[in-house]
Amino acid sequence: MEPISVNKQSSIRISGTKILYFDPLEREEKHDADYIFITHPHFDHFSLLSILELKKEDTIFVTPKDIVEELLSIGISEEYIVVVKPNKTYSYKNIEFQTIPAYNLHKKNHRKDAEWVGYIVELDKVIYYIAGDTDVTKEAKEVRCDVAFLPVGGTYTMDCIEAATLCNIIKPKLVIPIHYGYVVGSIKDAEVFKKRLDKEIACKILLK
Numbered sequence: 001m002e003p004i005s006v007n008k009q010s011s012i013r014i015s016g017t018k019i020l021y022f023d024p025l026e027r028e029e030k031h032d033a034d035y036i037f038i039t040h041p042h043f044d045h046f047s048l049l050s051i052l053e054l055k056k057e058d059t060i061f062v063t064p065k066d067i068v069e070e071l072l073s074i075g076i077s078e079e080y081i082v083v084v085k086p087n088k089t090y091s092y093k094n095i096e097f098q099t100i101p102a103y104n105l106h107k108k109n110h111r112k113d114a115e116w117v118g119y120i121v122e123l124d125k126v127i128y129y130i131a132g133d134t135d136v137t138k139e140a141k142e143v144r145c146d147v148a149f150l151p152v153g154g155t156y157t158m159d160c161i162e163a164a165t166l167c168n169i170i171k172p173k174l175v176i177p178i179h180y181g182y183v184v185g186s187i188k189d190a191e192v193f194k195k196r197l198d199k200e201i202a203c204k205i206l207l208k
Contacts, residue, residue, distance in 0.1 A: 004147070006206040009044045009182040010132070012149055016124040018095060022149075023132075024050045031056045035095065038063040039102060039132035040116035041070075044183055048074055060093060064116055086117050087139070097121040101139045102132030109156045110134065120145060129172070133157045133179070136166045148172040152193045153185025160189040164196035174202045181207060 005013045011025040018034040023045040033054040038046050038061070046067060052074065061071055062082045071081055082092055086101035098120040103112040110116055110133045118132035120143065129145035135158045150167060151157035157179055158166065167175050175197065177190040187208065194203040 004176065004204075004206065006149075006176065006178055008207065009180075010039070010130075010149070010151065010178045011050075012130060012178070014121075014123060014128060016126075018123060020121065020123060021054055022119065022130045024054055026050045026053050029053050033059045035060045035062060037097075037119050037121070037130070038067055039118060039130070040064060040110065040114070041067050042133070045133070046070075062090075062092075062097070062119070064114075066114075084117060086115055095121070095123070100129070100131070100134075100143060101137065102134035103137065104133075104156075105135045105137065107135075107156070129170075136162050140166055141169050143170050145170065146173050148175045149178050150175060150193075151179030152177040152189045153180035153183070154189065155184040160185075160193040161196065164193050167193075167201060168196075168198045171198070171201060174204065176204050176206055178207060 003015050008025055010023045012022040014020045019032050020035045021033050022037045023039055025047050060080055065083050084099045086099050089098045099117040102116050102118045104110045119130045121128050127145045129143050129148045131150050150163045152160040152163045177193050180186055180189045190205045197203055
């Protein structure tokens, strides 16, 4: 299995010395998740069914506060839940990560005061940025990473043009477009995004 995969929407799996999932929408019993990160509670990012397919006894859940009660309702123990707020750095069981605010600038779908997040996570000396549902915010422009996962579908997030602008500012070594082909957006958005990137930025379209 490839070290990075995208299932659909923003459902990301990164594997190495640990196996990390972000906003999983999996439909296959794997029970291999060391960490499951949730950016916010919308249905296309937070699925209890998927969590039940992936979790094992000691899976750590990293989440904003408004998802905690639902995790508890399926039997997740509080000791395995890390509740996060934006603009914080966390160190937990040999992994470090930061939270980046994820919000809309001129729409109400993802309000800044909801305190939803994206994540910067370092795994095996590679720094990953999972943006969550966000526009091109001042906080996003300050991110530094090796690999970025950016939404490109528009409507509820930045669109493909805006995402390319952000990517050319933060200049990851590799970028993977996400958040299209399920609720809004299509593979064409990912292709336009790729064409607008500076030539030194590699891009892989994993979500077909």
